[in-house]
Amino acid sequence: MMRGKTENAAAARLDESPVAPGGLLLEADGIEIGFTLRGRHLSAVRRASLTLRAGETLAVVGESGSGKSVLAKSFLGMLDRNGRVEAGSILYRGADLARFSAEKDWLRIRGRRIAMVFQDPMTALNPLKTVGAQIAEAAILHRAADKRAARDIALEMLERVGMTEPARRYAQYPHEFSGGMRQRAVIAAAIACGPEILVCDEPTTALDVTIQAQILGLIKNLQRDLGMSVLFITHDLGVVARMADRIAVMYAGQVVEEGLAREIFYDARHPYTWALLASLPQLGLKGEELFAIRGTPPSLFKEIKGDAFAPRNPMALEVDFEFEPPFFQVSPTHRAKTWLLDPRAPRLEEPETVRRLRAKFPQGSIQGGTR
Amino acid sequence: MSDRIEPALFAPAAFDAAAAERGGYESYSYWRSTFRTFMKSRLAVTLLLAMTALVAFSFAYPALSGADPNAVALDTERWNLRPGSGSGPFGTDGLGRDMWARTWHGARTSLLLGFVIALFDVGLGMIAGAIWGYARRIDRFMTELYNVVTNIPQTVVLILLSYILRPGFWTIVIALCSTGWLSIARFVRNKVITIRDAEYNIASRCLGTPPGRIIGRNVLPYLVSVIIMEAALTIPYSIGAEVFLGFIGLGLPLDTVSLGNLVNLGKANFMLYPYQLAWPTSILAAITVSFYIVGNKFADASDPRNHV
């Protein structure tokens, strides 16, 4: 499915009307993203759909290589040069981001509408520029501020992300910061232009556990204070449990299950989601080997037949190897892409570990998903 | 669509652990990936073929044709004949010698020179570098030696040695290798130190594996790609150095047919008989450029970061 590049003129005009909390803000539908790697085609995202509502935190979870980062990057037009959105639409405020190609269009989105926080704060800041300058840079761009005003904004942002002595910190270089401080600085730079959506791409993976909690808390507070929507990409279900209102589970370039946080944690339907939940270390029993998903994810260079998870799924049905399952709606907010929900399928029990989860973390202990 | 699916298919399938593990990936092989990545570049492949052809012809022609590149024509009419005029495809030089034969003999000499230098540079550099990297005790000494040697301008060494020793094949080899091996050794040393302290090697050492074995088994394979690239790049460098030495009168003896000598002889007559410079130069450039590009492309290809 090739798309023309002709209708882009309208794309740059964004609908400025306010979106009420819980209203639909961004809607990605049937996204296919492909990369050309040394002459070979790789389908990183395969017909993935996702919605993000105003003011919510949506967590996208999945193993590395499941396409979650790629999908998020496509919202900012930040795919690598050899990759492109091949099909689908990303509707945001009346514009289809999937059709953006000119840098001019993206400059209206990046930073000022959708900002992104990277995984590794050690490398996300330019080592040769002061932290302050890198925050102010964003402010100058999006708030049309002069240098003095930008500095004030940057100082305010530094304070906002909990930095003591912001004036001194402003003039320091990234290598003078600890990892946690750097991530705060990155966040400060990301929010300096007041975005509507903050994409956090595994923002705590590279940090110490103690720092992780601080950063997560910071993001949560900022979201509340600034009324942002947060798209949280992670493979850490523990983090998800703390942060997410809703969860989308991705596997091999597809969203396989999507629902409110509590629905996913307590009523997961997809075997892959089960497997993910079962891998939570918190669920391990003394003397019992920790659960691990067996096998490796499929190569995305090849066409995948049937359910991509089938070869690794001990509960796979014959049909999984032949046909790709459709989405089955579990509740109005919950759907899963597995043949197990087909009426013809045998009733299979969810695994023991998942039940154990329910017992260990009773309803309500999952912070998100109260809505 | 889903309605048409055979209900029988909704039966549990047997779990195949091997299939799960396969995941659709071919098993990764460093060399296969390197090879495949390299073959992806059409330019590199073309030049590799050209390079192979040039090298093969440079060695085959002198061996098979029996043509004597130093065969002098006593008939002065046969001197300085332009290409084609009954004088071989490249014409003849100021003594009626066949430029075609001379060019290929010259290419062989220069390639041989390059190969030998590459062999010594890389061989010596590797061994010294591996020892240097592994034996902490000599590190200080070697580092000082490296500092001293790299502080002597290369031309000084080149000229000095070429002058003290008699001009000749081995003199140039010695002159070029005397400094060349050290930079490779340094490179290898840095690599070795990185790998040496890698955990699996520390583990291996703890298990009592002798250092020699660790170097040979665990360290050197990592260096092979570096080595091949260095070797490939040494060829154009040493050919260039031979031309330079010829220019200042310290190259190979002039009755030795080499590309450097052909270039320097051709240069003297360039305004009069441009072909005497043009042909050897073209072959020389073809060799150096193809080695240079192939070497670089190989370096790219051997970098695991570029592997799919």
Place this chain on the structure above:
Amino acid sequence: MLRYMLKRFAQSILTVALVVLAVFMLLRLMPTSGYFSREDYVTMDEAARTAYLRTLGVLDDPFTQFGRFASALAGGDLGRSITVYPRTPITEILAEKIPYSLWFGVAGISVSMALGLLLGVMMARYKDGPTDWLGTAYVVVVRAVPSLIYLFLIQTAASRLLGLPMIFYADDVSSWILPAASMALPGLAWYAIWLRRFMVDEENKDYIKFAVAKGVPRGKVMTGHVLRNAIVPLVQYFPTQVLLTITGSLIIESIYSIPGMGGLLVYAIRQHDNTLVQALVLIYSALVVAGVFLGDVLMALVDPRIKLSSAPVEREAA
């Protein structure tokens, strides 16, 4: 810092001394017959030859000679040339020749930097495009083909096509063009290829992606982040390159008859002019040492991560 500099300085002195001593001893391996022409050799008898060699001061044992050289050096005297310009103070020779090499070298570096950096930026900006392709082709030719060949072709062809003089005349500006351009060629390729590589490396770094994510326009990312950071590793070589211009270029100075330093060392070695060789080797290695040190200092200035401490900065490009 001061301690580090002192230590570094002492090390440099030692290195230079070792280099000079090594070269000095190598020179003594050459037979003294080289001091005489064929005609001299047959007309002078053994005694006269010995007398002549004594006037040159090359008969004493090497260590005495080296000691003499070193003690004169302490007094700021580089000695007198023996055979290249007999009895002429070396400082005088250098004072005559260095300006030529320096000016052409600096002109060459300026041109090669300006154009090389521009080319590098263009190649990185339009990676895999025609500019990149042509630039790479140029770099490959310059780096793979022996310089003698293309420099010579430039002299003969360009001087004819452009109507420029074949050799350098101090009073004819048009005669400076070809040598200065020839001087710039290799440097241009060097700057272009490394800048391109460093820029491509930088472009893939997270902070560049983060800058893009912040909404910084590509042009600004290129200049403000990519170029800015990619130039840093090149800065390290800048002092060495500038300092080494005074050693001149043998081939270019020779073909354009520029009376610079380029051929001096070769002549000196070939004519057994030991004092001159020593002086030149001393100067050259001192320049290299100084260049490396200044490069490290410069790096410390442009890269806030680097502090001058005991370890010299590792060099990437060569």
Place this chain on the structure above:
Amino acid sequence: MKRATLVAATLAMVGLTAMAGCGAARKSADRYATTYFTEAKTLNYFLLLDSTAQRVAANTQDGLVENDRFGRYVPSLAESWTHNDDYTVWTFTLRQGAAWVDSAGQRTAWEVTADDFVEGLRYVADPANGIKNVSTIRKVIAGLNGYYYDLLDIDEGKDIGMTREAAEENFRTVGVAAPDPRTVVYTLTKPTPYFLSYLVTELFFPLERAFLDQVGAQDFGTSRERLIYSGAYYLADWQRDKQIVMEKNPLYWDAASVPVKTVSMQKVTDPAVSVEMFIRGELSATGLQADQVKALAGTPQAEFVYPAEISSVTYWFIQNFSSDNPEFRAFVNNPDFRKALYYGIDRVKLLSLYDPYNPAGLLRNTVVPEETVVDENGRDYTDYPGLAELKAAGDYFDTDKARSYFAKAVAALTDGAGAIKGVSPATVDMKPVAEFAVDGKLPLQMLYVHSNDANDTKMALLLQAMLEEVFQGQVKLVLGQYVDDKFNDVVEPRRFDLVYDSFRFGFGDPSAQLSRLVTDGGINDGRYSDPEFDALIQEAEGENLLSERYALFSRAERLFIDRVYVIPFQVGGGAYTMSKAVPFTYPRGGFGTTRFKYKGMIVEREPVTKARYEKLKAEFLSEMESATKR
């Protein structure tokens, strides 16, 4: 200059020359621009280590006498001279008021006086000054040899019973004196009728002691300011490795005979560049190598190419009579083999590497050069009986003769099966030049040694092919090579069988070369020995009447060449030139610095054509005929 302009300029040049040929007035230029290839190492004219320094010295310093355009010795700084009957005491009367000028062409405090000549010789005679050429005259001037060795011994720390100061005092006893400021008297060790030929060498140039003391002995002549000038020009600019500019000396005693006001020399490294510059009009003259001449054929420049002057240098092949190569040692001591080589080397072919058009013009068949030594009747030494036939023989290459002589030698030296008598297989160790195995059988292997110069290498390869062909594969030339300036390391330890060498002809007498070629002579590098030749030379040296003396020398030389101790083959200089300087207007002579002098040279705006050169040459030869006949 754009290409079109270049073409136009060339056409204009051709047009002008054509006009000039029709008799239009030729415009003379007052500037002579040329090139040089090796830098003047020093301006100290007593050291003269290279041809560029010689050119500078020749034009900026004068001696007592000089050569005119016919090669005659004419007054220079000396107005007149006399000698005693047996040519042992020569008295010169100096010109009045010849001034030393400085590097700005300004008069200095000094004039050239008789003392300057004494001081000049004193400087030359002191071993501490390192004057290499002093050996040429050490045994000519009375007392000089003893004085020199006394100082040398003292310098070497030997106790000869005197201090250096005392020894220096003894310079009084050396045969040079200035009885008054205008008179210089030289006393010689032996009758020397050809003494004047020494006086055009730098060793007899004057030295102003006061100036020397002022600049210091070490610094003397290391820059143009550290020198004063007595010649037709002073050095107005010297940028090492770039250019040399000489301006006419305004105070020169013979200023009227110096038409060219400025001589400018540019250094180039590539001879081809020099030719190109001449074609572009940047130069007044350029030399041409063989290949360049060929390339100019058919261009407008072709008509400007004419033969260059030849010099008194002679090139000859020497054979190693005491070679470590047993095969060659056996053969070379056989006169028939030497004859075979003599006839078997096609010298003309070798010389066509240097002159493709008239290689035979570069041939020389005698050791002593022609037109250099003339007796009291104006007869050239090489026209004496014996040598005249040799000279007339021209190209005597003869394959048949070579083969028959070789056959004779083979018959005498080998058994029927081709094994050389008394020679067993061996490894010839002439390292580092060469190492090779000989089997004691024909073909004869011989080592030819050559330099790494391009033309020398070509010549070696050509010689190799030539001997292979002439001797039908029975002579194999093994080639050995040395770096150009390391010839002494080859010839001294005798690491060769055959090699060529060249010698400048030092002074105006056949003894200059022949007396050095006797058994154990200075240039007897083949280590042959011929008592008959030695005796003839000794006899000739004792004869003072030139015609008698030359008759004896020529007999000796003929015998020497007939027995093939060396094989002369080439003159020095030669090849071709293009020039705007009118030929035969400048001094002529084989000794000292004469051939570098520009005094009297007329330079025109357009190049001299070959036709005009031929005409001028004919005129000149007839003029010379009448000028030199007494």
